[in-house]
Amino acid sequence: MATVTDENAQLEAPPPAAEPKGDVDPLETQEWLESLEAVIRTQGARRARFLLETLLARADREGVVLPSSITTPYLNTISADKQAPFPGDRELERKIKSVVRWNAMAMVVRANKHTNVGGHIATYASAATLYEIGFNHFFRGRTADQTGDIVYFQGHASPGMYARSFLEGRLSEQQLINFRQELEPGGGLSSYPHPWLMPNYWQFPTVSMGLGPIMSIYQARYNRYLADRGLKDTTDCHVWCFLGDGECDEPETLGAISLAGRDKLDNLTWVINCNLQRLDGPVRGNGKIIQELEGIFRGAGWNVIKLIWGSDWDALLDADETGALPRRMAEVVDGQYQEYVVKGGRFIREHFFNTPELKRLVAHLSDQQLHDLRRGGHDPLKVYAAYHAALAHRGHPTVILAKTIKGYGTPSEGLNTAHQVKKMQVARMSPADESLLAENDQAEQEKLKQRSALRAFRDRFSIPISDERLDKVPFYKPSDDSPEMKYLRERRQALGGFQPSRSTEFKPCPPPRPESFSKLLQGTVQGKGQSTTLAWVSLMSTLMRDPGVGKLIVPIVPDEGQTFGMPPLYNQFSIYNPLGQLYSPVDAGSLTMYRESKTGQIFQEGISEEGAMSTFIAAGTAYSTHGINTIPFYIFYSMFGFQRVGDLIWAAADSRCRGFLLGGTAGRTTLNGEGLQHEDGHSHVEALTVPTCMAYDPAYANELAVIIEDGINRMFVKGEDVFYYLTLYNESYDMPAMPEGMRDGILKGLYPLKKVEPKGAKHTVQLLGSGTILNEVLRAQQILAEKYGIGSTVFSATSYKELRRDCIETERWNRLHPDKPARKTHIETILGSRSSVPVIASSDYMRALPEQVASYLNGRLLALGTDGFGRSDTRQGLRRFFEINAEHVTVAALHALAERGDLDRAVVAKAIKDLGIDPELPAPWTR
Numbered sequence: 001m002a003t004v005t006d007e008n009a010q011l012e013a014p015p016p017a018a019e020p021k022g023d024v025d026p027l028e029t030q031e032w033l034e035s036l037e038a039v040i041r042t043q044g045a046r047r048a049r050f051l052l053e054t055l056l057a058r059a060d061r062e063g064v065v066l067p068s069s070i071t072t073p074y075l076n077t078i079s080a081d082k083q084a085p086f087p088g089d090r091e092l093e094r095k096i097k098s099v100v101r102w103n104a105m106a107m108v109v110r111a112n113k114h115t116n117v118g119g120h121i122a123t124y125a126s127a128a129t130l131y132e133i134g135f136n137h138f139f140r141g142r143t144a145d146q147t148g149d150i151v152y153f154q155g156h157a158s159p160g161m162y163a164r165s166f167l168e169g170r171l172s173e174q175q176l177i178n179f180r181q182e183l184e185p186g187g188g189l190s191s192y193p194h195p196w197l198m199p200n201y202w203q204f205p206t207v208s209m210g211l212g213p214i215m216s217i218y219q220a221r222y223n224r225y226l227a228d229r230g231l232k233d234t235t236d237c238h239v240w241c242f243l244g245d246g247e248c249d250e251p252e253t254l255g256a257i258s259l260a261g262r263d264k265l266d267n268l269t270w271v272i273n274c275n276l277q278r279l280d281g282p283v284r285g286n287g288k289i290i291q292e293l294e295g296i297f298r299g300a301g302w303n304v305i306k307l308i309w310g311s312d313w314d315a316l317l318d319a320d321e322t323g324a325l326p327r328r329m330a331e332v333v334d335g336q337y338q339e340y341v342v343k344g345g346r347f348i349r350e351h352f353f354n355t356p357e358l359k360r361l362v363a364h365l366s367d368q369q370l371h372d373l374r375r376g377g378h379d380p381l382k383v384y385a386a387y388h389a390a391l392a393h394r395g396h397p398t399v400i401l402a403k404t405i406k407g408y409g410t411p412s413e414g415l416n417t418a419h420q421v422k423k424m425q426v427a428r429m430s431p432a433d434e435s436l437l438a439e440n441d442q443a444e445q446e447k448l449k450q451r452s453a454l455r456a457f458r459d460r461f462s463i464p465i466s467d468e469r470l471d472k473v474p475f476y477k478p479s480d481d482s483p484e485m486k487y488l489r490e491r492r493q494a495l496g497g498f499q500p501s502r503s504t505e506f507k508p509c510p511p512p513r514p515e516s517f518s519k520l521l522q523g524t525v526q527g528k529g530q531s532t533t534l535a536w537v538s539l540m541s542t543l544m545r546d547p548g549v550g551k552l553i554v555p556i557v558p559d560e561g562q563t564f565g566m567p568p569l570y571n572q573f574s575i576y577n578p579l580g581q582l583y584s585p586v587d588a589g590s591l592t593m594y595r596e597s598k599t600g601q602i603f604q605e606g607i608s609e610e611g612a613m614s615t616f617i618a619a620g621t622a623y624s625t626h627g628i629n630t631i632p633f634y635i636f637y638s639m640f641g642f643q644r645v646g647d648l649i650w651a652a653a654d655s656r657c658r659g660f661l662l663g664g665t666a667g668r669t670t671l672n673g674e675g676l677q678h679e680d681g682h683s684h685v686e687a688l689t690v691p692t693c694m695a696y697d698p699a700y701a702n703e704l705a706v707i708i709e710d711g712i713n714r715m716f717v718k719g720e721d722v723f724y725y726l727t728l729y730n731e732s733y734d735m736p737a738m739p740e741g742m743r744d745g746i747l748k749g750l751y752p753l754k755k756v757e758p759k760g761a762k763h764t765v766q767l768l769g770s771g772t773i774l775n776e777v778l779r780a781q782q783i784l785a786e787k788y789g790i791g792s793t794v795f796s797a798t799s800y801k802e803l804r805r806d807c808i809e810t811e812r813w814n815r816l817h818p819d820k821p822a823r824k825t826h827i828e829t830i831l832g833s834r835s836s837v838p839v840i841a842s843s844d845y846m847r848a849l850p851e852q853v854a855s856y857l858n859g860r861l862l863a864l865g866t867d868g869f870g871r872s873d874t875r876q877g878l879r880r881f882f883e884i885n886a887e888h889v890t891v892a893a894l895h896a897l898a899e900r901g902d903l904d905r906a907v908v909a910k911a912i913k914d915l916g917i918d919p920e921l922p923a924p925w926t927r
């Protein structure tokens with residue numbers, strides 16, 4: 001017999017077991033215990049519970065300290081007598097749900113008949129009631145008057161959503177046939193929720209576990225922010241998130257729940273499908289996931305609704321006068337509950353109802369009835385009541401912990417293999433089928449097994465498909481005028497339209513005033529340097545006052561605003577806090593006062609890059625979700641961007657998110673004192689991997705201004721689905737004015753900045769610099785001219801990603817259009833013909849960044865970069881160490897000329913010596 005583990009026991013009520021140590025009056029103790037037993041015997045467990053709770057409350061008031069209990073008994077939170085009555089038509093809803101079940105299963109089975117595209121049956125099979133109650137009674141759609149609810153659907157349940165949309169007439173049979181075959185004629189359906197692939201349908205990508213849950217929390221808070229700032233009334237928009245119990249192991253899932261509790265987000269409901277299984281096996285075989293989650297969520301300030309037992313159990317609980325049943329329910333661990341699913345009624349009678357007392361309780365039930373005793377998440381009445389209570393609850397977010405069976409109703413229900421099953425095959429067959437099986441070859445056997453499984457599934461859910469047609473696994477759609485189809489349409493009409501649904505409508509915002517950028521375009525007064533980070537802060541304070549876009553700007557920062565010089569913005573525009581500011585800040589009255597306000601514009605997210613990124617996604621998708629073009633600017637330590645929250649950045653791209661990511665204190669040698677963990681020399685390489693990300697590494701404030709102005713126009717005025725990644729540095733130097741006619745070059749990634757032609761120069765080179773390292777390249781230009789009489793042009797390489805994009809597009813066009821005049825790449829246009837002078841590139845990033853365009857220049861590009869781990873030293877020291885400084889750029893240029901035979905190699909050897917370079921040092925990436 002299974003019992004709770006010690007670990008789990010901590011979550012349960014303290015064991016009644018032994019006499020407390022030091023019992024000074026055993027007689028008195030005995031009297032108390034006898035009174036309790038008498039109450040249980042004569043008035044039942046409920047009365048006993050009431051008395052105990054009353055006693056506990058009184059003890060607490062009197063100062064008696066007791067160990068806190070973070071969980072409640074393993075019972076439904078809403079007792080039968082407190083359930084909101086079910087307003088639907090049970091029979092019609094069952095019919096609809098059964099058809100959706102069938103089609104969801106058929107979609108996966110058919111897709112995998114002749115392909116290996118995969119798909120999941122078991123997840124939706126366990127969650128069908130949880131979704132169907134939502135679709136029929138709760139999920140509001142978008143209308144002219146309402147935004148509709150935002151629902152994060154569990155990714156692996158997507159076949160269920162498609163199957164319902166098929167009944168609703170939104171998806172064709174061909175699309176269902178092409179599930180996971182998106183390139184087939186007639187179009188297909190994406191594996192999981194992908195707004196990029198199905199932009200009219202899915203709102204948010206959820207399938208990378210943990211991201212849907214955290215995004216939903218920040219979405220709910222963002223809805224509040226829009227309302228509090230007077231940008232939009234979002235009170236009618238509830239946020240729902242459906243997730244798996246296994247998914248709760250991802251740190252992102254539970255990592256932000258305290259924010260939802262703290263901000264009292266009662267516009268948020270999570271439904272956790274506790275089928276007790278994940279991919280390989282039980283979620284908590286030796287414990288109880290529902291109890292564990294209850295404790296965690298209660299501690300974080302959530303309203304917890306446990307939905308464990310179906311209605312059939314109510315009568316048993318009522319009949320049980322001794323409390324034996326709840327005790328048994330509490331002591332059995334999840335792994336054991338799974339076995340009951342698989343082994344059936346007889347086993348349940350023997351092993352779950354394991355005492356004479358318990359056996360008496362179920363003596364009137366057959367084995368089949370015992371097997372069919374439903375779990376809460378499969379009972380429409382209980383699910384309805386839970387959702388109803390969640391929406392009625394005020395002051396806390398709600399989590400519904402719904403117990404279900406993985407693969408419910410399929411041949412693999414409860415099996416460890418359920419998650420991966422893509423075929424319908426029974427493990428156990430009737431004796432008649434068994435003997436038939438033995439007579440056939442393997443292919444025929446497979447068919448027989450499938451037929452038998454489909455027949456059982458069809459019968460269980462009463463799908464009107466004949467035996468003859470079963471082999472084809474046909475989709476089924478009741479006739480349009482059938483009562484169930486009418487009901488389905490009526491319910492969705494009443495709720496305002498379809499779900500899931502993503503709006504592709506776009507209303508452009510006014511372009512920002514050009515004057516907002518003029519300060520940055522003018523450059524700084526000579527000798528009064530500025531960093532690109534401070535230039536950005538200054539741009540923000542101007543932009544946020546722009547009459548058109550000012551109020552739409554959403555600055556987001558994790559706990560690092562001081563690093564970026566943002567405190568003046570805190571004071572001017574306030575940090576958003578729904579409670580306002582209940583204290584007087586220590587720096588009150590100063591220009592940099594830490595000001596919090598209910599109408600604050602800035603998100604100061606605390607130390608949570610995941611949270612900040614989730615806000616970025618909520619803000620950067622509001623153009624579609626809410627029809628409002630909020631423009632997020634999220635600034636963070638560039639090291640803690642792509643490498644830390646790369647999957648959320650990928651999800652942002654999938655979500656068609658717009659906005660600006662700003663990698664602050666960028667550059668492996670420019671952020672010079674923070675060492676290996678902070679000095680980023682690779683985020684631009686990571687940015688290459690995200691298709692919709694425009695990545696720039698500007699050197700000057702004027703470049704920054706041009707890029708940001710163009711970005712706002714592209715994303716929020718023209719409506720392009722891209723977002724920007726810009727690296728900002730904290731090194732101060734003179735910022736030149738915007739060079740005439742270079743706008744296009746800045747945006748395309750490369751423009752000529754400065755040409756130096758010493759008298760009588762025999763050779764020239766081309767030098768590319770990015771970010772702060774442009775200054776080293778300019779210094780190299782001087783050395784080359786003054787010491788070696790070599791001419792050069794310095795180019796500012798603002799974006800290798802854009803250069804590369806242009807190269808691959810041009811190459812592809814030329815390859816596929818051999819009969820047309822060849823097009824020229826931007827980089828070739830700017831640098832000149834293929835056989836011309838050597839090109840040396842240096843940046844604060846890895847060599848791989850410039851090298852990606854080398855093949856388009858016939859290999860005449862030599863890249864220097866910061867490959868290896870960062871470390872702490874002076875900027876000069878680090879640039880020498882990584883061999884990206886002016887001296888190394890000079891030697892690289894001389895070497896490239898010598899390689900072509902233009903210079904004697906001895907000149908290079910002498911330069912190495914003269915410029916103080918030790919050629920025998922080990923490579924920086926080995927140190």
Ligand SMILES: Cc1ncc(C[n+]2csc(CCOP(=O)(O)OP(=O)(O)O)c2C)c(N)n1
Pocket residue numbers: 122123156207208209210243244245246247248273275277278279283406419
């Ligand atoms: C980040 C991430 N890791 C792993 C997976 C692979 N994966 C897909 S489903 C699954 C198990 C899901 O279990 P659970 O959350 O309990 O959902 P259920 O299907 O049981 O409702 C896993 C591990 C994933 N999708 N995302």
Ligand SMILES: [Mg+2]
Pocket residue numbers: 244245246273274275276277278283406
């Ligand atoms: Mg699960």
